[in-house]
């Protein structure tokens with residue numbers, strides 16, 4: 001592959017890219033939302049980020065045609081690429097639609113669909129949907145979800161926001177693999193520089209510890225950015241006036257989404273043929289997401305956020321009842337004893353040469 005190609009050419013190795021034409025999208029379609037998220041990432045990457053050697057960040061982002069759920073970041077030929085598969089986006093659409101349209105969960109978020117009548121309640125929900133599911137069932141699922149008359153627009157908006165959270169956390173996470181220099185450092189260590197979320201990206205035990213710290217630091221930064229955007233009302237849906245949800249509920253959904261993303265990635269990793277030691281335990285990831293959110297919420301000095309993290313943990317516990325994947329991934333979520341300080345402490349205990357390389361490769365505004 002020649003140096004510094006565009007995203008379309010890069011994505012050929014994954015079967016091609018999905019074209020999201022910003023100018024011609026119909027309003028209120030999921031593809032419009034997805035293109036909005038990518039516009040946001042592109043805007044961030046164009047803010048003049050430079051590394052220590054005064055090199056400007058060159059970043060391309062997009063969506064691949066793959067139905068298997070995946071998100072990725074890579075440095076290749078001097079340029080960085082980030083993105084997700086359309087399967088990742090579909091899976092979060094599916095999961096958030098099922099939760100809001102077909103269950104009595106979140107009774108305070110709008111009117112439960114069952115109160116309005118004719119919806120058959122979901123008895124079990126899969127957390128991570130694979131490509132074969134979509135090729136076999138996409139038609140039926142699309143009909144069932146899109147055909148449900150939810151009636152209550154509030155519930156639709158909350159569902160859209162949860163889908164937004166799951167997609168933007170993934171894209172932020174990939175962005176920070178680039179901005180924090182992870183892809184470049186992996187390159188320099190003689191690895192491919194391709195970082196993937198649903199499968200392990202290297203199988204050399206020497207690099208497991210480094211990879212886990214990279215994962216946690218990308219999670220931490222992605223959550224910090226998302227909470228800041230919500231608290232400043234600059235998150236995309238609010239900014240475009242599409243969704244009118246109180247800040248407190250948006251924060252609650254952000255934390256629920258973080259639990260769902262860390263658990264669904266874990267479920268997908270479990271399905272891969274190689275055992276994955278690159279990505280941390282989903283419980284450690286979830287706690288790390290919460291640890292990123294807490295100081296941001298404290299800056300607001302409002303009592304309305306005091307109990308919001310605990311409420312989200314309670315919500316996730318309720319989802320566990322109909323989602324066995326989530327139960328397995330987040331087993332004992334309220335116990336607290338599972339937190340491994342070495343996993344969370346991602347700033348320290350990296351080999352010195354890696355710290356030096358990271359500092360050189362990091363991009364700054």
Ligand SMILES: [Zn+2]
Pocket residue numbers: 173177195196197214215218
């Ligand atoms: Zn990652």
